Amino acid sequence: MKGAIFFSGKYGSTEQYAKWIGEATGLPVFDINDPNADPSKYEYLVLGSSIIYFRLTNRKWVRENLSILKGRSKILFSVSGAGPSNKLNRWVSKSLPSELLSQMEHIALRGKLDHKKVSWGVKIMLWMGALFNPDPEASKDERYGFDYMDKSSIEPIVKLVEQFQARARIV
Numbered sequence: 001m002k003g004a005i006f007f008s009g010k011y012g013s014t015e016q017y018a019k020w021i022g023e024a025t026g027l028p029v030f031d032i033n034d035p036n037a038d039p040s041k042y043e044y045l046v047l048g049s050s051i052i053y054f055r056l057t058n059r060k061w062v063r064e065n066l067s068i069l070k071g072r073s074k075i076l077f078s079v080s081g082a083g084p085s086n087k088l089n090r091w092v093s094k095s096l097p098s099e100l101l102s103q104m105e106h107i108a109l110r111g112k113l114d115h116k117k118v119s120w121g122v123k124i125m126l127w128m129g130a131l132f133n134p135d136p137e138a139s140k141d142e143r144y145g146f147d148y149m150d151k152s153s154i155e156p157i158v159k160l161v162e163q164f165q166a167r168a169r170i171v
């Protein structure tokens with residue numbers, strides 16, 4: 001049984017996590033914007049997506065590939081500033097069709113935001129967001145950036161992939 005990782009990110013943290021998971025599991029890694037990224041070639045999928053403005057960035061690709069994704073085993077990892085929480089779960093459930101979400105395990109990872117890497121327009125949006133964010137920690141993160149990258153946080157995903165691989169050996 002073959003598997004692969006399909007990631008969607010803009011500033012490098014989702015890609016970094018996808019590569020770490022690829023190294024730990026031996027699965028190939030594809031950017032969803034790569035024309036060779038074809039999920040129909042694989043039996044199980046690890047989908048990685050950053051969260052920008054309260055939504056998963058892979059949501060359009062997911063809808064376009066819905067019929068392919070539905071029949072396959074899946075793991076979703078999100079990458080965001082916010083840590084695991086009800087708020088984060090709401091953003092994820094608003095991004096994906098519920099019938100798909102109910103078929104997958106979701107693991108929330110925390111990423112990185114470097115203000116030097118974003119445009120002035122985005123910087124201004126982040127500063128405005130920081131002004132109105134009622135959560136002081138999240139407001140500080142928006143204002144100054146953050147780095148929550150943690151290689152060890154991929155462990156639950158690696159374990160799930162190992163379970164898929166073990167199941168495949170039995171079948």
Ligand SMILES: Cc1cc2nc3c(=O)[nH]c(=O)nc-3n(C[C@H](O)[C@H](O)[C@H](O)COP(=O)(O)O)c2cc1C
Pocket residue numbers: 008009010011012013014015050051052053054055079080081082083110111112113118122125
């Ligand atoms: C314009 C912008 C909007 C963001 N919106 C959110 C958000 O709504 N919630 C959140 O938790 N993090 C948010 N973040 C933080 C990103 O999820 C975090 O920086 C992530 O690591 C980006 O992934 P990437 O490096 O793969 O693009 C935002 C970052 C940017 C630049």
